[in-house]
Amino acid sequence: MGNIKKLKSNIVNNIAAGEIIESPSSVVKELIENSIDAKSRKINVFIKDYGLKNITVKDDGLGILKDDLKLAFSRHATSKIFEKKDLNGIKTLGFRGEALPSIASVSMLSAVSKTSAKSAIEIKINGGEIKSFKKASSVEGTSVKVENLFYNLPARKKFLKNESKELNKITGVVKAYALCYPSIQFKYIHNNREIYNLPASNLKNRIIDIFGKRYSNSIIKVDYLKEDYKIEGFTGNMDLLRKRNVNQFIFLNKRLIKDSSIAKAIRNPYLSAIKRNEYPFCVLNISMPYDSVDVNVHPNKNEVRFKNQQHIYHIIKRSISESIKHIVVASPSFYSQFDRVDESQIQNNLDFRDQLLKEIPDDIQKHFVNYQKFEDEKIKPESMDEIVENELSQTYYDINDIWQIHLKYLLTEINGGLLIIDQHVAHERILYEMAKDRVDKNGLESQTLLFPQYLEFEDEEYSHIVELYPYLNKLGFRIREFGNNTIIVESSPIETPFGKELEIIREILDLYIKHNEISSSFIDNMCATYACKAAIKAGEKLESQEMKHLVNRLFFTKNPYYCPHGRPIIINLTEDELDERFERK
Ligand SMILES: Nc1ncnc2c1ncn2[C@@H]1O[C@H](COP(=O)(O)OP(=O)(O)O)[C@@H](O)[C@H]1O
Ligand SMILES: [Mg+2]
Structure with missing residues (x-):
């Protein structure tokens, strides 16, 4: 008598209905889950094409009895x-007792299994029909081979995304389970x-x-106990922030889940220190009483429903903020200024700014006191590039006085007014245009690093970085492969x-993965990313020569x-406006 039984129809009706096999990665997920349920210590995943x-x-788990093997596929x-x-x-x-029959109905499947007591047995099924059932020889455990997936469902096959995306999804599944079960040995081989x-x-x-x-050195331990809830794992320091939420792994009672409310709770304690579109690294195991969560919500079993959602949110948030309280305080404070501004305030500021912007005449540089001098210089047969390159100590506008205030704005007088310039965005604009111009030609100038930097990638990312070499090269990054x-x-x-x-390379890589192609908008964004990262920041002190040079x-x-990114660089306060405000007029 075996262990597997047909569920009675009254339970079947209570199991969330639906398809579970939508892509190769869902096959991998279901098979790995079965191996884990069978208490395996070793799981090997082989993938072809x-x-x-x-x-x-293939696993070394408990195996399936002969009497059960056919039943497992019904x-x-x-x-x-x-x-x-x-x-x-x-x-x-x-x-749910659904995975094996679902997989077997859309592929050519063979499974060999052996329990500790009995000899091995093999079953072959094509498109749901049993083709053979016989004794075999094998060590203890179960091996399920799924060939020609969707061979009988060409429509489904057509809907699969491109091949490297499918492989990335599979890798994502293996990675997630490997993180959830570190005590199980995993091997994963593609072609x-x-x-x-x-x-x-x-x-x-x-x-x-x-x-x-x-x-x-960049992961921080999380270990938090409250009532019946236990939160364990690691969260990432600031240097592991990513622009895509790809490195967040949440396990609930050892089950991989996706839950936007938990994701928010994890991110919340970082908020004062990160930018709007950055996400922390995190691997969290949440343990809670089995009856305070319902996992029978969706056939993929990734979604769960908590009895007390709000409570969980607060516990997770607290567990993270306790773990990172030392690092977030130590991070630079100027980011947080942007995040804390409330919406209504931004709106007001914008209105005010708009008004001022309207006042900027088109060729504002002509208002510099000695514009004529500049015009004369321009007649020289130097190209713009050469000027920018050779400029160094030269000033084109004889800017008399220039001040830096709050370590982020530059103030200078022009004929008929006062210019206020944001040092960061001004530099950003300069670097952006230079990069765009040079990427199309022979590339940006490069400086050799005293200490070469090493950068390690995950597999899926590495193939992308290789595609990016020529473009990074044009930007001025000389890169060599180092293996591994x-x-x-x-x-x-x-x-x-x-x-x-x-940081710049990583961000450009994220950008490329998001764009998924080399297009002109990707090149634009790549130049903008470089410009933003390389530009002088708010908070940096500039010498008078540097300021003049920057404005020029x-x-x-x-x-x-x-x-x-569309933010204004210059605000012009006209003399008229000042007169008006001081009620001189
Ligand atoms: N790798 C495995 N090792 C041992 N038993 C397995 C394995 N895979 C499947 N089984 C058995 O086959 C049954 C059916 O598997 P499946 O269709 O995935 O349904 P479920 O996992 O929901 O029970 C399982 O309940 C289990 O008894
Ligand atoms: Mg299963």
């Missing part, structure tokens, strides 16, 4: 729950190339094995502040009034 040709998951047959009340406290990853070979370990080592050594998904950055664009190189270069750009 992005999973469409072959997905094999609908709603499971060894994991028996009665309706079991749905209220599901401890295993599977419970004979080993992507992961992860020895059984603890969570910290598992994170380092997956993401690279640089994570070892690592690159060496040997030189950087001439105006990059030391230490910013890796600004007026050589095609559009000195707005930064690449």
Whole structure:
């Protein structure tokens, strides 16, 4: 007598209905879950051609009895729950008894399994029909091979995204389970190339094995206990912030979940220190009583419903803020100024600014006191590029006095008014135009780094960075491959502040993955990203010569009034306006 039983129809009707196999990655997910439920210590995942040709998951778990093997492939047959009340406290990853039959109905599948007591048995099923069932030889455990997925459903196959995206999704699944179960050994191979070979370990080592050594100093332990809730894992320091929310792994009672409210709770404690579109790294295991959460919400079993959503939100938020309270306080404060402004205030400021902007005449530089001198210089047969390159100590506008206030705005007098210039966006505009211009030609000038920088990537990212080489090169980054998904950055664009190189490359990579192609808008954005990162920040003190130089270069750009992101660079307070305000008129 086996362990697997057909669920009675009254339970079947209580199981959230629906399809579960939509792509190769859902096959991988279901098979890995089964291996984990079977208490495996070792799971091997072999993929051929992005999973469409072959997905094999082999484990060393409990195995399936001969009497159970056919039943395992019929609908709603499971060894994991028996009665309706079991749905209220599901401890295993599977419970629907749907995965194996669903996979078998859309592929050519063969499975070999052996329990400790009995000999191995093999079953072959094509498109849902059993083709053979016989004794086999194998070690203990189960191996399921899924070939030619969707061969009988060409319509579904057509809907799959491009191949590298499918592989990334599969890698994402393996990565997530490997993080959730660090004590299980995982091997993951695509087309004979080993992507992961992860020895059984603890969570910290598992994170380092997956993401690279640089994570070892950048992850912060989370260990929080409140009532029946336990929150454990690691959250990331500021240097692991990403522009896409790709590195957030949340497990609830050892089940991978997606939950926007928990994601918000994790991000909330960082808010005073991060920008609007940045996300922290995080791997969190949440343990709570099985009956305070319902996992039977969606067939993919990723969505859950909490009995007390609000309560969970606060506990998670508290667990993170306790862990990071030392790092967030220490981060630079000027970011937070932007985030704390409330909407109504921004609106008011904008109105005021608009009014001022209208006052800016078109060729404002002509109002500089000695415009004539500048005109004369321009007649020289030097190109713009050469001027910008050779300028160094030369000033084109004889700016008499210039002041820096609050370490971020420059003030200077022009005929008939007062100019206020935002130093960061002014520099950003200059660098942006220069980058755009040079990327089309022979590239930005590069400076050799005294200490070459190493940058390690995850597999899926590495292939993208290779595609980006020529473009990064044009920007002035000289890069060499170093093996093991690592690159060496040997030189950087001439105006990059030391230490910013890796951040710029990483952000450009994120941008590229988002755009998913090299297009003119990607090139634009790449130049804007470089300009924003390399530009002088608010908070940096400038010498008088530097300020004059900056303003001069600004007026050589095609559009000195707005930064690449559309923020204004210059505000002009006219003499008339000042007179009016002081009631001289
Ligand atoms: N790798 C495995 N090792 C041992 N038993 C397995 C394995 N995969 C599946 N089974 C058995 O087959 C049954 C059906 O699997 P599945 O269709 O995924 O449904 P569920 O996981 O929801 O029970 C499981 O309940 C389990 O008893
Ligand atoms: Mg299952």
